[in-house]
Amino acid sequence: MERDSKRRSERTSARKVVRLRSTTKSIVLGITGSIAAYKSAELASLLVKQGHQVFVVMTQDAIEFVSPLTLRTLSKNPVTTSFFDEKESWRPGHIELADRANLLLIAPATAHIMAELAHGLANHPLAAIALATRASILLAPAMNGKMWSHPATMENVEKLKSRGVEFIGPEEGMLACGYEGLGRLWKVEDIAFRAEFLLARQENLIA
Ligand SMILES: Cc1cc2nc3c(=O)[nH]c(=O)nc-3n(C[C@H](O)[C@H](O)[C@H](O)COP(=O)(O)O)c2cc1C
Numbered sequence: 001m002e003r004d005s006k007r008r009s010e011r012t013s014a015r016k017v018v019r020l021r022s023t024t025k026s027i028v029l030g031i032t033g034s035i036a037a038y039k040s041a042e043l044a045s046l047l048v049k050q051g052h053q054v055f056v057v058m059t060q061d062a063i064e065f066v067s068p069l070t071l072r073t074l075s076k077n078p079v080t081t082s083f084f085d086e087k088e089s090w091r092p093g094h095i096e097l098a099d100r101a102n103l104l105l106i107a108p109a110t111a112h113i114m115a116e117l118a119h120g121l122a123n124h125p126l127a128a129i130a131l132a133t134r135a136s137i138l139l140a141p142a143m144n145g146k147m148w149s150h151p152a153t154m155e156n157v158e159k160l161k162s163r164g165v166e167f168i169g170p171e172e173g174m175l176a177c178g179y180e181g182l183g184r185l186w187k188v189e190d191i192a193f194r195a196e197f198l199l200a201r202q203e204n205l206i207a
Helices: 002-016 035-049 068-075 093-100 111-119 125-132 145-149 151-162 188-202
Strands: 026-031 053-058 103-109 136-141 171-174 180-184
Touching: 026 035, 026 068, 026 093, 026 125, 035 053, 035 068, 035 103, 035 188, 053 068, 053 093, 053 125, 093 125, 103 111, 103 125, 103 188, 111 125, 111 136, 111 151, 136 151, 136 188, 145 151, 145 180
Parallel strands: 026 053, 026 103, 103 136
Antiparallel strands: 171 180
């Protein structure tokens, strides 16, 4: 019994830092205005530990939940929060990020960003990057269960899936809004693992 639980815990910690491939990749980590946004700090840290360059892009609502300073420190890169803090070069920073990305991962993804992506809106850097990039896109939704199961959200999810966007979660459990149900952000270790899997798949390391 004790040995089983030791083995389980070894398996879990082994998955925390995953290396399926050898080269460093660029991951644009989008963070949106969900109560789960604080978990994206740990996710950023895991992706960096997995050996990647992580570029965080936050919506204006996301910065109400978690500080760009935290994400800048953990990702070791500047954080984009507006089209107008892009002053580094003559090229619009969001286009540079879109071109540079090997993976666009949005975690947590709100109902709102999914609606924007489904409709091709682009009035903030994260939505614009999603339109401009040709990298794989992985969304980890988090929201109230009724928001998730609403036909509008379900239609958006289906539309995005039909364009090749991948999803991880949400999972079932106790939600911050007081309800229990489907809507919790998937475990960050598993999100990092899926990101790694998608990057490795691009390199044909995994069938
Ligand atoms: C405390 C609080 C928690 C919220 N949590 C969520 C959430 O988990 N998922 C979601 O879709 N919206 C949530 N919202 C609503 C979003 O913040 C709102 O829809 C916002 O417009 C999302 O903007 P963004 O997608 O541009 O970040 C929450 C709002 C508040 C005030």
